[in-house]
Amino acid sequence: MAQDRVEAVERALTVLEVFDSPREAFTLADLAQATGYYKSTLLRLLGSLARYDYVQRGSDGRWRLGHSPVRLARRHVPSRQLAARVQPLLDRLAAETGETAALLEAHPGEVECRLVALPATALRHDLRPGSRWPVSEQDDPRPVLPGGAMEYLALANGPDAPPLWLSLSGPAGRQSATRLRQALQEAAAVLEAPPADEETIS
Structure with a gap:
């Protein structure tokens, strides 16, 4: 139902769906192209996901899945x-x-x-x-x-x-x-x- 939707949650889940790919790491530009979100929006979403270890930012600046999806799996x-x-x-x-x-x-x-x-x-x-x-x-x-x-x-x-x-x-x-x-x-x-x-x- 429409009233049950939480836009911020759905945006974060949309970002996570990008990682269901043979690729292991993504630049911010890659994620922006895949989701259609502005980079500023993505940085906020990725920051929240990173705090709970759903994603991690490597030393090369690329984003990868964190340990939380593995733990839940x-x-x-x-x-x-x-x-x-x-x-x-x-x-x-x-x-x-x-x-x-x-x-x-x-x-x-x-x-x-x-x-x-x-x-x-x-x-x-x-x-x-x-x-x-x-x-x-x-x-x-x-x-x-x-x-x-x-x-x-x-x-x-x-x-x-x-x-x-x-x-x-x-x-x-x-x-x-x-x-x-x-x-x-x-x-x-x-x-x-x-x-x-x-x-x-x-």
């Missing part, structure tokens, strides 16, 4: 089911290996940390859910880790679903690559034996 039933299955395994991996255990997901040109378990040690790879980093090869999710290393293992997933990996990361040389790969393989074997009514882990 995890409330979606499939994401909750995924977390219920994977998080306990990540917790066990981190406890047994002393390294950061994570579930990673591919996006065009970058990788996102979906879930993570941190080891009880100060010297560790401090990943957070929602963290993203660029990659040049879609089958290699490793970020640049000066002084660190990451072992990863691809998981079976549906044909239309994005690639997923389990990973263990931390200071280079603290653990043998063989041990970490074995731990990942054991965890993947558990994940890839779903109930009979499930075809994928997502």
Whole structure:
């Protein structure tokens, strides 16, 4: 109904809809062209969205999605089911290996940390859910880790679903690559034996 509409809210949602795109970042001019709003109006809307971490402005001046959409998306039933299955395994991996255990997901040109378990040690790879980093090869999710290393293992997933990996990361040389790969393989074997009514882990 017309009387239920709040123009400022609808404008902010219109801005967020622009980010539903293969592009990861937008200039103010890009957003103005996509929405038809004046730049002054956009700056006010983006300022409010940024305060609640729905968008972020990078050092290059471009606007990207913030962490709040990712946080809310995890409330979606499939994401909750995924977390219920994977998080306990990540917790066990981190406890047994002393390294950061994570579930990673591919996006065009970058990788996102979906879930993570941190080891009880100060010297560790401090990943957070929602963290993203660029990659040049879609089958290699490793970020640049000066002084660190990451072992990863691809998981079976549906044909239309994005690639997923389990990973263990931390200071280079603290653990043998063989041990970490074995731990990942054991965890993947558990994940890839779903109930009979499930075809994928997502």
